[in-house]
Structures are given as C-alpha cells and as structure tokens.
Amino acid sequence: MEQTKPIFTQEGHKEDVKNRLLDAAEALFCEKGFDRVSVRELTAAAGCNVAAVNYYFGGKDKLYAEMFRRQFGTMIQRNLDVIERVMSQPGVALEDLLRAVMKPLIRRVIENETGGKVIRLLVREILNRQIDRELFARDMKGQLFARLGRVILQLVPDIDPDRILLVVLSFDGAILHPFLFMEFYQEIMPDLTIDDLLDHMVRFVAAGIRGYAKPNQEGN
Amino acid sequence: MEQTKPIFTQEGHKEDVKNRLLDAAEALFCEKGFDRVSVRELTAAAGCNVAAVNYYFGGKDKLYAEMFRRQFGTMIQRNLDVIERVMSQPGVALEDLLRAVMKPLIRRVIENETGGKVIRLLVREILNRQIDRELFARDMKGQLFARLGRVILQLVPDIDPDRILLVVLSFDGAILHPFLFMEFYQEIMPDLTIDDLLDHMVRFVAAGIRGYAKPNQEGN
DNA sequence: TAAAAGTTAAAACAACTGTTTTAAACGATA
C-alpha cells in the first residue's frame, strides 16, 4: 500500500478534525469502497491519529454513516430545489422538467464531482446490503419521488395516478444507467456530447411518459 | 463469524472440488461481496481445505474471475437465444421482443436465482472498479447490445441508426432499475404483481422507442 | 493558577487474512 500523505489539512489553518475525516472518508470510500479503505489510510489522509475515528465517531462504521448523512440530505434538497425552480416558471413543459432534473446529475458524473461519486457509492451499498436502505430510499428518496410524481401528473394529467410511482421509477432508471456507466458510454461512443446524451434521455423518457398516458396502443 | 458447515457436498457422491468451490463462490460472493467472504468461509462451505483455492485456482482473485466467466457467458447466450426465438416467429411486435427479454430477467431476481444475483454482483463490481469492465461490457454485453439494436431497428425502422445504441442503453436502464432495486419496489408497492410490473416496463419502453422514432414533437 | 475536561498519539491487543510450506494420503501406472 502506497504511503498516504495528508491531503486534507490546510497549511496555516487549524482545521476541524471531524470535517477532515469526513472529507477523507468521502474521497477514499467513493474511490475504493468501505472495505478497502483502512482506518489507517483514512486518518493518514486526514492528518490525524488512528484513534481519532473511534474518539470522534465511535468507529469506522459510524464515520461511514455520518459521511452519507452529510452528503445525501444535501443532494435530495438540491433536486427538490431544481424541481421547485422549474415549476415556478410559466408554461413549463414536461421536457423542461426532465432536462432540469437530469442535467445537473449527468454533469456531476462527467465532472467527477463528489456528489456524483457518493451516489455511485450509495448504489453499491444498497446492492451490497451494507446500509439500511429504508433510511435513504424511503425516507429521503421517497420524498423526492413523491414530489416528482406530483409534478409529472401536473404536466401530463392523463396518467393513471396508480401508476405514477412506476413512471417515476422508470425515469430514475433512465438517469441511473448513464450515471453509473458513464465511462462505458464514453468508450463506445467517443463522440457523444453531453447535450446529445441529454437530448436523447429527455426524448426517450418524455415519449415513454406521454405514450404511457395515451390510451393503450398495444392491440395488434 | 458463524460457523459455516459444508453445503455444497453431496452425500454419497464424490463431487468435483473445483465445481464445489465455484458454487460456494457464487453463493457467498453474491451475498456478501468479494471482500467480506474469506477463503476459509468459502472452503468450509465447499467442504475442502483452505489450500484448495490456491491449488486449483491460483488464489481468491482467480477463483472470482472464473466464477464470473462461468456464469456470464451463459447469461449472454441465454438472452441471445431469447431474441432469436422471438424474432423467428411471424408478425412479431416490438412489445413481444421487449417482454421476452425482460420477463426472464425480472423473474430471475424475484425468484432470487443465481443468475440474477450474479448480475447484481457484476454491477457492484463494475461500480467498484474491481474487474476489467471492458471484458464484460464490451466483449460480451456489447454483443448483446448490438443484436438488440439490429432487431429494434427491424421492428421500428424509423429510428435514426446513429441513435440506436442510446436507445438500447435506455432499454437496459429500464430493466436494470427494477432489477437492482426489486426489494425497494416490493416495499413501496406491496401489491405490485410481476405482470403489472412487466406491463408497465414494456409499455414505457415501447412508448419511449416509438415516440423517439417519430418526428420531433418537442416544439412548443 | 490549579483542576478538570478534552484531545492526541503511540503502543498494544486480538482477530483475521490469503498464501505458502510440508508431508501424508490417495490414485494411477508400469
């Protein structure tokens, strides 16, 4: 293991140890996952002693949970803010909403931003059954899904309200795939621009939602 | 750590040790991930000695790769077979194709089958950057995507061929979401039947594809 | 200013980890 030198201290400033540890946790856990980052590596990156994790957080597990708590609430609120901003404008179309929600997320993963990394880590953890997914999925993301469901119904009133949740989940799936596999996208489509991708996504989802809202066209 | 007793030996039969280890690997890695399953736990489950992993596979990492190799090729082939079977029937519609591809996959995760578990594990590993994703994504799944693209173009000829790959990827996203988060689906929609879910998925994706194939309806 | 509280750090701890070593046991062959 290569020697980790402190990267979260600021010369000349007495940084808060807890925040330094949380910053280090975000960077390293997102990169390598929980199990492959040792407390020694974390504390070296944060420029403090291994005992600090237990002293301040009660252990590695709890640091991890706190890291998610710190990030995730912010992300959900950010999405809710985006939705409110779009819906407060006059004459808003479904495509406007979809684009407004998708664009920052896709940009985030392309720019390799921390928020994007944390979402990927969260998906991994949900799949790993490492964290209580009810906490994040139902209590926080459920809130976002409910809000999205209401505004989509507003914009496309013909959708069966009993099916709106499934529609929202399919919307989530449409975002999640490029979000998680962006490197793959870039490899197989080297010339794909972010705008092309967003155009596609908006178009596909809007058509899916609108087609869904129409009378059943399937009979053949 | 609870004591793991051998579960992959068959009384009265001299089982192949390699296959027993591979079976144990599938079960345990899918459940807990690579890092949380020790060689001792694996070999206990397989009813053999810890040295066997190195003797037969050259180490834990190589057992892992072999496990994927064993499973993944089968899965891709299975999907290709489904596609050929559907497309060999007369008068096949887009919805028939979509349903035929989706149904076994969704059923697999609901029934908690090994194939479903391995796909989840694969997604986790791609996100973890633990395995060379080119091997699986480009060489194997790329094959499936290319085939899907061709048959979708056959069924919906109006799609811009330059965009077909993105369409296939969105199709994949629509499957992957319920696939990965099926427990969440079941929690928030306890009465959802598999047929309801499939109907929704087919409908959403078919509408997305068909709407996509139409002239741009976005101008407002 | 002294005492109490908080923080830091090194050493220790007990457990775990994948791999290697070594020799016994087993199976195949002449």
Add this chain to the structure above:
DNA sequence: TATCGTTTAAAACAGTTGTTTTAACTTTTA
C-alpha cells in the same frame, strides 16, 4: 507391488485490521 503424480490438510507465515489502552499534551473552566 513399488513408484510416481496428484490431492489434501494442518500448520505456519507475514501482514493487515479496527479497536482499546494509557499517558502526555492542550484547552477550558472556576
């Protein structure tokens, strides 16, 4: 049946791990 090749298994190895212990140091409080 003896020899050779393969398989098995226990012990050993060297390293890693999160947590705890202990005491020194620093800051706060009265």
